[in-house]
Amino acid sequence: MTRQEERAAIERVLSGDADAFEALVKAHEKGVYNLALRMLGSEQDALDASQEAFFRAYRSLDAFRGDSKFSVWLYRITGNVCLDMLRRAGRRPESSLTVDDEGGEMAVPDESGDPQRALERTELRAAVRRGLMTLEPAFRQALILRDLNGLTYDEIARVTGLEAGTVKSRIFRARRKLAAYLQSGGNFLDAGPSKDRTKEKGGGDRGRM
Amino acid sequence: MAGCERYEEMIWALLDGDLAPEQEAALRAHMDGCPDCRALYEAAAAAAGVLREDLAEPPAALAEGVMAQVAAYEAERGEPRPVRPVKRLRRWLPVAAAACLAVVIVGVALPRLKMGSARSGAAADTAAPQAAPYAMDEDGGEAAARSEDMPETVSLTEGMMDAVVESAEAEENFASDGEGALSGSAADDAAPMEPAAGAVGYTLCDPDGNTVAVISDREALAGLLRGETIAAGPEDFAPLYALTLDGTAYVLADDGAGGLVWWIEGDDAVTLSPAPLSELLALIE
Numbered sequence: 001m002t003r004q005e006e007r008a009a010i011e012r013v014l015s016g017d018a019d020a021f022e023a024l025v026k027a028h029e030k031g032v033y034n035l036a037l038r039m040l041g042s043e044q045d046a047l048d049a050s051q052e053a054f055f056r057a058y059r060s061l062d063a064f065r066g067d068s069k070f071s072v073w074l075y076r077i078t079g080n081v082c083l084d085m086l087r088r089a090g091r092r093p094e095s096s097l098t099v100d101d102e103g104g105e106m107a108v109p110d111e112s113g114d115p116q117r118a119l120e121r122t123e124l125r126a127a128v129r130r131g132l133m134t135l136e137p138a139f140r141q142a143l144i145l146r147d148l149n150g151l152t153y154d155e156i157a158r159v160t161g162l163e164a165g166t167v168k169s170r171i172f173r174a175r176r177k178l179a180a181y182l183q184s185g186g187n188f189l190d191a192g193p194s195k196d197r198t199k200e201k202g203g204g205d206r207g208r209m
Numbered sequence: 210m211a212g213c214e215r216y217e218e219m220i221w222a223l224l225d226g227d228l229a230p231e232q233e234a235a236l237r238a239h240m241d242g243c244p245d246c247r248a249l250y251e252a253a254a255a256a257a258g259v260l261r262e263d264l265a266e267p268p269a270a271l272a273e274g275v276m277a278q279v280a281a282y283e284a285e286r287g288e289p290r291p292v293r294p295v296k297r298l299r300r301w302l303p304v305a306a307a308a309c310l311a312v313v314i315v316g317v318a319l320p321r322l323k324m325g326s327a328r329s330g331a332a333a334d335t336a337a338p339q340a341a342p343y344a345m346d347e348d349g350g351e352a353a354a355r356s357e358d359m360p361e362t363v364s365l366t367e368g369m370m371d372a373v374v375e376s377a378e379a380e381e382n383f384a385s386d387g388e389g390a391l392s393g394s395a396a397d398d399a400a401p402m403e404p405a406a407g408a409v410g411y412t413l414c415d416p417d418g419n420t421v422a423v424i425s426d427r428e429a430l431a432g433l434l435r436g437e438t439i440a441a442g443p444e445d446f447a448p449l450y451a452l453t454l455d456g457t458a459y460v461l462a463d464d465g466a467g468g469l470v471w472w473i474e475g476d477d478a479v480t481l482s483p484a485p486l487s488e489l490l491a492l493i494e
Contacts (some may be wrong), residue, residue, distance in 0.1 A: 019276070038260070051271060
């Protein structure tokens with residue numbers, strides 16, 4: 001969907017064609033869903049958060065000025081929904097907000113012809129997912145917006161309402177912490193046979209996957 | 210990694226694709242001899258790669274669910290929307306004069322007012338002759354009665370809202386043309402403030418129209434709205450403020466994490482990041 005098509009769809013929705021919103025959802029659901037998935041760590045919660053974010057966007061669509069990209073505007077709403085859910089979950093320990101392993105997805109190797117590499121890849125993905133959840137939500141949000149959604153620092157600053165410098169330092173801290181998590185090994189290569197490899201390899205190589 | 214700090218900065222820049230070639234060469238030369246930096250880079254690069262590539266396909270239920278919600282919402286909206294009383298708001302919300310453009314700030318505003326103005330260096334006691342008890346329509350009596358429960362009620366007048374909006378616009382102008390002076394700013398007629406660059410006066414009034422404080426700039430007001438303490442309250446979010454615009458009551462509370470939570474009467478909370486004022490205005494304009 002080009003930006004013009006997007007603008008046209010928004011105009012149609014605003015002029016009363018609610019069905020036109022579906023094209024906007026379809027165009028942005030991947031970015032929104034994956035942002036929510038990495039923020040919340042669970043597919044069910046990500047689905048709920050994505051739907052809530054799109055619905056909120058629908059209700060306040062007339063507030064979208066077009067100053068920023070529509071995707072950036074959606075990510076801001078999504079981030080807010082996620083932070084909201086996380087905060088509520090924090091206050092109610094019995095909440096369903098838990099990290100699930102997304103087992104089915106993980107089991108699909110994406111490297112052809114090299115089982116060892118596929119396994120490493122799968123382990124790495126799982127470790128990154130777990131590592132992300134060890135970050136503070138606001139730091140996780142900044143990092144995801146940068147590395148998953150591909151926003152610029154300035155765009156992230158607009159999403160979060162922070163200074164660009166603060167955004168940068170948050171992202172750097174988040175990267176450092178996530179890297180340290182991966183390097184720490186214990187949680188990283190906990191999938192069984194590959195544990196031995198960490199002992200054989202020097203610490204400096206542990207991050208290389 | 211003592212002594213490696215500058216290389217770490219370069220590692221992040223490299224990950225962002227934002228490192229000059231000669232710097233990249235220097236970094237790579239350093240990493241050849243520094244296992245710590247190399248390991249950091251490799252781990253961080255691996256993580257970034259996963260974030261970029263490990264994307265799930267959204268389930269079909271996502272769009273279906275959204276469109277079902279939209280359809281239900283539109284069906285409901287076809288009829289006149291009733292004003293829904295909300296229990297947790299009723300206790301404290303001095304609601305909703307229908308045509309009221311006043312913005313009412315409720316609650317523990319005063320301590321933060323002082324904080325906000327002190328932060329901005331503004332003289333909080335500079336009186337500004339801004340009018341404005343919040344306007345009342347036929348619901349006003351009830352609203353007033355309810356607001357009696359509140360220890361302090363402060364209203365931001367219509368002029369203030371304009372000031373906020375104009376301030377936001379002025380910032381854009383400032384950014385684009387480099388001129389600090391504002392023309393047509395609400396500061397001109399709302400408050401006798403120094404016309405410093407980007408400065409707008411915000412007059413906070415109590416319900417009787419008495420000036421409580423003048424805040425010199427938007428940042429200070431945003432800081433005020435952010436709040437730094439949470440009012441005591443048994444609810445999920447202790448409400449700090451109510452904004453009433455065009456008869457719709459908006460409720461603001463501290464989210465406890467440096468941001469604001471706000472919701473329209475009867476709706477769920479929406480979390481705003483810090484400095485949300487312009488966003489809020491954009492949504493409620």
